[in-house]
Amino acid sequence: MPKGSTIHAAINGHTLMVTFTENLGEVVVEISTAEGVTVQSQWIITPNGLQTYIPKTGDYVISFTLPNGDEYYGEFTVMD
Numbered sequence: 001m002p003k004g005s006t007i008h009a010a011i012n013g014h015t016l017m018v019t020f021t022e023n024l025g026e027v028v029v030e031i032s033t034a035e036g037v038t039v040q041s042q043w044i045i046t047p048n049g050l051q052t053y054i055p056k057t058g059d060y061v062i063s064f065t066l067p068n069g070d071e072y073y074g075e076f077t078v079m080d
Contacts, residue, residue, distance in 0.1 A: 007064055011076050014054050016062070020046040025067040034059035034075075054078050 006022040018029065024046040031040045031054065039060070044050050054060065057080055063073040 007072060009062060009074060009076070011078065014078055016050075016052050016054055016076070018044075018050040018062075020044070020049060023047050027067075028065040030063045030065075032061050032063070034061065 006020060006024065008019045008021065010017050016031070020027070027044050027046055029040075029042055029044050029050060030038060031052070032038050039054065040052060042050075057078050059075065059077050061073055061075050063071060065071050
């Protein structure tokens with residue numbers, strides 16, 4: 001099963017929620033602007049989830065780096 005199917009993210013207004021459906025170990029979660037400026041970066045112990053508030057509107061990229069070095073990412077937009 002591809003690891004990307006075990007990561008689910010949803011945006012509701014300015015709140016981003018991420019759920020991990022499997023234990024992937026310690027995952028680095030990084031949120032950056034579309035221009036590449038890091039907004040947040042943190043380690044998450046899976047299968048715990050993450051909920052974070054993104055104060056500014058705009059286009060963002062979220063990336064996940066697994067302990068084995070595999071990377072996954074997605075793009076999203078925060079609107080008022």
